[in-house]
Amino acid sequence: MILVFLIAVLFVIPFLSYKSQGNIQVMEELNIPREKLYMQSLIMQSLLCVLAFFAMRVSLIPVVYKPILSIKTIGAALGLIIIAWALSSIRMKSDDSFKDNNLKYILPRNAKEQVYWLGTTFISSFLEEYIYRGALFLIFYQTFDGNWWLGALASAIVFGFSHATQGTASVLFIIPFGIAFQFLYQLSGGLLLPTVTHFIYNTGINLFFARQILKAERKDDDII
Numbered sequence: 001m002i003l004v005f006l007i008a009v010l011f012v013i014p015f016l017s018y019k020s021q022g023n024i025q026v027m028e029e030l031n032i033p034r035e036k037l038y039m040q041s042l043i044m045q046s047l048l049c050v051l052a053f054f055a056m057r058v059s060l061i062p063v064v065y066k067p068i069l070s071i072k073t074i075g076a077a078l079g080l081i082i083i084a085w086a087l088s089s090i091r092m093k094s095d096d097s098f099k100d101n102n103l104k105y106i107l108p109r110n111a112k113e114q115v116y117w118l119g120t121t122f123i124s125s126f127l128e129e130y131i132y133r134g135a136l137f138l139i140f141y142q143t144f145d146g147n148w149w150l151g152a153l154a155s156a157i158v159f160g161f162s163h164a165t166q167g168t169a170s171v172l173f174i175i176p177f178g179i180a181f182q183f184l185y186q187l188s189g190g191l192l193l194p195t196v197t198h199f200i201y202n203t204g205i206n207l208f209f210a211r212q213i214l215k216a217e218r219k220d221d222d223i224i
Contacts, residue, residue, distance in 0.1 A: 001051070001054045001055050001057075001058045002055045002058060002059055002139065004051060004055075005048075005051040005052055005054075005055040005135070006055075006139070008047075008048055008051055009048060009051075009052075009131065009132075009136055009158060009162075010158060013044065013048060013161075013162050014158070014161040014162060014164060016044070017161065017162055017163065017164035017165045018164040018165075020165045021164065021165060021167065033113070034106065034108060034109070034113050034116070034117075035112070035113060035116045037106065038113075038116045038117060038120040039116070039120070041120065041124070041165075042120045042123060042124060042127075045123075045124055045127040045128065045131070046127060048127075048131055049127045049130055049131055052130060052131045052134070052135035052136070053130075053135075055135055055139070056134075056135050056138070059138075059139070061135075061138045061139070061142070063130065063134040063135065063138065063191065064189060064190045064191065065190050065191050065192055066189075066190045066192060067188035067189055067190030067191075067192045067193040068188050068189045068190070069188070069193070072187070073184070073187055073188040073193055074193075076183075076184060076187055077184055077188075077193055077194075077196070077197045080177075080180050080181075080184065080197055080201075081197060081200055081201055081204070084177060084180075084201050085201070085204050085205075085208065088205060089208075091173065106165070106166065107206065108206065114206075117206060118203065118206075121199060121202045121203060121206070122199055124202075125195050125196075125198040125199035125202065126195050128159070128162075128198065129181065129185075129191050129194050129195040129198055130191060132155050132156075132158065132159040132162075132178065132181075133155065133178075133181055133182050133185045133191060133194055134185075134191055136154075136155045136158060136159075137151050137152060137155040137182060137185075138151075140154045140155055148186065151182075152178075152179050152182040152183070152186075153179060155178065155182065156175045156176070156177075156178025156179045156182065157175055157178075159174065159175070159178040160172065160174040160175035160178060177201075181194040181197065181198060182194070184197060
């Protein structure tokens with residue numbers, strides 16, 4: 001079961017993510033509802049999470065959920081959110097490719113899509129943290145003889161490539177955040193804190209930056 005999980009997370013998911021880059025633009029041209037895209041992503045993550053769960057049962061590796069909440073751990077989570085939002089804002093303003101990548105096709109554009117986005121983002125935050133910061137990290141951690149940094153880096157790289165749908169630049173941008181989320185797990189001793197941090201970050205990207213990206217896109221369309 002561990003081998004099946006590794007094949008899925010290391011090869012199948014990144015391959016499907018890259019393959020879907022062109023499909024997203026086609027969906028935009030055909031005006032296919034984004035809810036279908038959100039649900040498709042959620043189904044894939046759910047299946048991967050099931051594989052991760054059984055892989056952990058076979059290996060008898062415990063994944064801890066309950067964190068140690070303190071000023072230190074909560075402060076680290078808040079600091080990561082602020083830094084992540086700041087870097088995303090800087091990137092959006094300084095890098096035109098950020099506004100031109102597939103992210104603009106994925107973002108919700110009406111109230112119904114917003115509901116689907118928030119719902120799938122909430123669930124996905126739990127699923128992704130269990131898959132990448134929990135199961136995959138622990139497998140890498142054991143593989144690398146207890147080397148935390150190698151385990152965190154390897155799982156973060158795989159996590160980044162699982163977001164290849166958003167474009168290659170986004171993959172490279174996401175990898176450091178994968179390491180940071182892993183640090184929150186290490187610091188707090190549980191998955192809950194990085195999960196909540198992950199959700200708040202994604203929600204903030206939607207609320208604060210999506211409108212700016214879509215506004216810039218409409219402005220470009222008016223010029224054309």
